[in-house]
Amino acid sequence: MSTPQPFKALTSYAYFRTPIFAPFLEELHVGPTQVFGDSGAHSARTLGITLTVEDYAAWCHQHDRRLTLYANLDVIGAPEATWRNQKRLEQEHGLEPIPVFHTGEPWHWLERYLDEGYTYIALGKLLGNPLPDVLTWLDKVFRIADGRAVFHGFGLTVDRALREFPFYSVDSSTWTAGFRFGIIRLFDNATGRWVTLLQRDRQALLQHRDLIRHHHANPLAFASKATQDNTAAAVTAAVAWRRFEAYIRARHGPIAIPPGPHNAVTRNGAQAAPGLHLYLAESTTTNLRRAAGGVRTLQQEARA
Template identity: 70%
Template sequence: MTRYLGGLAQDFKALCSYAFWRTKHMAEFVDELATPTNMIFGDSGAHTARTMGLHLTLEDYAAWCRRWDRQLTLYANLDVIGGPEATWRNQKELEDVHGLEPIPVFHTGDPWNYLERYLDEGYTYIALGKLLGNPVKEVLPWLAKAFRIAGGRAVFHGFGMTVWRALREFPFYSVDSSTWGSGFRFGVIKLFDPATGTWTNLRMRDRAALLQHRDLVRAHHISPLSLATHTTYNRTDATVLAAVAWRRAEEYIRARHGPIEIPPGPHNPVTRGGPQPAPPGLHLYLAEATTTKLYRAAAGIQAARQEANTP
């Protein structure tokens, strides 16, 4: 009998960047997800837009956030990398002019007094950006200082923060992964084993490795046969396996740190003044530029739920 290892109970979570999703109908997207409950993080995608040569305006981004307010669990400020004062001004304009409640963003390389300013202004949920591309040996002490300055007054979201050592060490409220589905494009699948809290890289069509790890593959609700050869390879199965692995890792980290609550304060980008409390973290959002992978992942997770619950 196959031993399933969890990772299916929580809401399906996706991060959708405005740079890629600005022309998509978010209500239709959410309605068509196979999973019944979903959490959607709206990111401005400002850094991506700059690398793509796209010009994003604060007014257009504000209109997008307002239009899809019901579908977005939260949305981030339109941040300016290397411009902490401009980022601060955008935060205040989105609030004061457009009536929005975005999560503020503080970047590596910004002066620490800007983080202290957000804390002094009562922001209790702050996103940390520009983490990608920095050596781990530099990111870890920077994160340690950020958590030390916050001192329990705020919790953090880590943009692109899937450095396993950092997730084990620091109690993030939320993070997102843009690499969750990239491995199988290069012929490698990452499996997570909650019994050991470790990852295993499995090269597809490596029969010896598939034989060695067949039980762990099956525990991800996938048949090893779908990864065994070019003929049997199933792209949907590979997508589902990647999504389940990261959800399982999310569940493991949540158990490791315990429930992470957003401290009370005047700014809450999740509740936005509503009566419902923000669900405790950790929350791991799957970042993706297209609908296809997210539809596949949600459908596969829902099917796995049903399979796991079938006697």
């Protein structure tokens, strides 16, 4: 009997700083769950929201019991400000956030985090860069760390990057793109490849009906506007990404956080489960509820 993986979600302070978040967290934790708390600094800039260290620290403290980990309040393009926020959250607020290092920043900042004993570091500002540049940058990151740290990739679910580099964790909102735009993405364990088809493409739905059922969905849920089922679409997407996570985890083997003085996961005496961990990022409770329902089905399968 295999050990079921928890449901894994990334929730941003920028979106979940309202009173509804606490009961929603409790709801998620009805079953095995890991929740990555992010400041949502990039989203806040897009939305015109001002975030402060004090407010973010209060949010992390409020939900500390239910957050598996939380990230620093990073400042893209200002590594010194990001470092200061890291130290303020630690020294002034008694928190243990995961630090963030961005593409384009001087390499000595990564070295500084490593020398200070940070063994789990998030990598940011990966989106929007040409893939060859990202792969070259990641290659240098992993070479500099050389086993001293493991990494989280913010917004990184690029197939090739995850196959090449042994990330401890990643997150992405890419899983929502399919059902938001009428696309179905399925992961075929047998081939280790993604299968993409359009909703209402009856020929494709017929061709891949067994794979769709393997993702706990009825092909009829995608056959027409009349039968369209948004819950089924979210469940299918969540299950597909969970199967991809399992495939990549098996490819690299278990990835453990090296011991060190700073560990965002074990701050409360918790155990840090070996990676890979793929967190589903989303700004709405509705789709996270739907995704959790799909993953719960996989957990039941694993126990059977």
